Amino acid sequence: MSKTDGYSYVEYLPRVFQQKSGESDEQFFLGRFLKAFEAMLSGNTGTAGAESVGMEALLDGLHQYFDPKTAPSQFLPWLAGWVGLQLAEGVEYDGEEDNLERTLAPTQILPLADTRSTVNRKLISSIVQLYKKRGTLGGLAEYLQVHAGEEAAIRIYSYEEPVRLGNARRIGINTMVGAAEPSYFSVHIILPAYSRSLLQQKVRNLQEVIRKERPFYTNSSLNIEVPSMRLGVYGRVGMETLVGGMTEQ
Numbered sequence: 001m002s003k004t005d006g007y008s009y010v011e012y013l014p015r016v017f018q019q020k021s022g023e024s025d026e027q028f029f030l031g032r033f034l035k036a037f038e039a040m041l042s043g044n045t046g047t048a049g050a051e052s053v054g055m056e057a058l059l060d061g062l063h064q065y066f067d068p069k070t071a072p073s074q075f076l077p078w079l080a081g082w083v084g085l086q087l088a089e090g091v092e093y094d095g096e097e098d099n100l101e102r103t104l105a106p107t108q109i110l111p112l113a114d115t116r117s118t119v120n121r122k123l124i125s126s127i128v129q130l131y132k133k134r135g136t137l138g139g140l141a142e143y144l145q146v147h148a149g150e151e152a153a154i155r156i157y158s159y160e161e162p163v164r165l166g167n168a169r170r171i172g173i174n175t176m177v178g179a180a181e182p183s184y185f186s187v188h189i190i191l192p193a194y195s196r197s198l199l200q201q202k203v204r205n206l207q208e209v210i211r212k213e214r215p216f217y218t219n220s221s222l223n224i225e226v227p228s229m230r231l232g233v234y235g236r237v238g239m240e241t242l243v244g245g246m247t248e249q
Contacts, residue, residue, distance in 0.1 A: 008042075009034040053110060064111035068124040072111055073098035076120060085127050088147070088205055092198060093119040122146050137185065140213045144187065147205055151192050158185035183218040190225050199226065 010018055010031050019028045026032075042054040064070040071079055073094070080087050091099050095118035123146055133139025137156050144154050187210060193199035203224055214220055 009038045058109075061111055068121040069115040069117065070112045071121075072109060073101045074105070074109070076124065080120070080124050083124065083127050085123060087120045087123070090201055092201065093147075093205075095119075095121075119146060119149070134213065135215050137215070140187075140210065143209055143213050144189070144206060147209055148189055148191055148202065153190040155188045156185055157188065183215070184220065185214075185218060186221045186223060188223045188225065190227050193226055199224075 013030075017030060019031055038054075040054060041056055065072075065075055066079070068076070068079065076098070077087060087093070094102070095116070097116065098118055098120075126142070126146060130139055130143055133142065137158060141154055141156050145152065148154060187206075189206065191199070191202065193202065203222075206224075207222060210220060210222060
């Protein structure tokens, strides 16, 4: 019996235990007995095109399960639970590939061959550092940036005076007319969105982030601006600039 026949573990045994000349596979009980352990440990089933990953390979790549960039999509909710994070649902946060894999192969356990970047994977990667900034406007801005996406431009304005005149003052965004609530700040986000449903979903998630992550003693408002092509104002197509506008779906 040789390695090509799928019984490589037998070759590590003393000669007296190996398959004898003229002995058929059916008669060679020890080889068939060890084959079950070989399939489990090494993933070598001896069937062409139907190899499985054994425990040895899984243990060699164990570190990939703890890296959000390479962990299987089915493992992400469990990984998020380790850092006390509730993942947002939706294709815009899971990504199309993760969402499809989780639907088609709910029990898949193998890590990814290549790194993958989604909103939820970025959140798991950065949440521990964000916890250190929890309750601060700086931490809130970083948290919002992950949810909104790299293409969004986020500004947080905090001010004590009801009205401040000067350059770049916009009523309702970074300037308030009348008495302000105590410890008030406003969040202004330039958010490219190609469909109204995507915009509504992102706004709901951003509002929830502000509610949970803002300093507890503060009052705030959220202003969302969907950009279009405006020369001299927004210049990066696909970032602050949205060509063609959004769809109604």
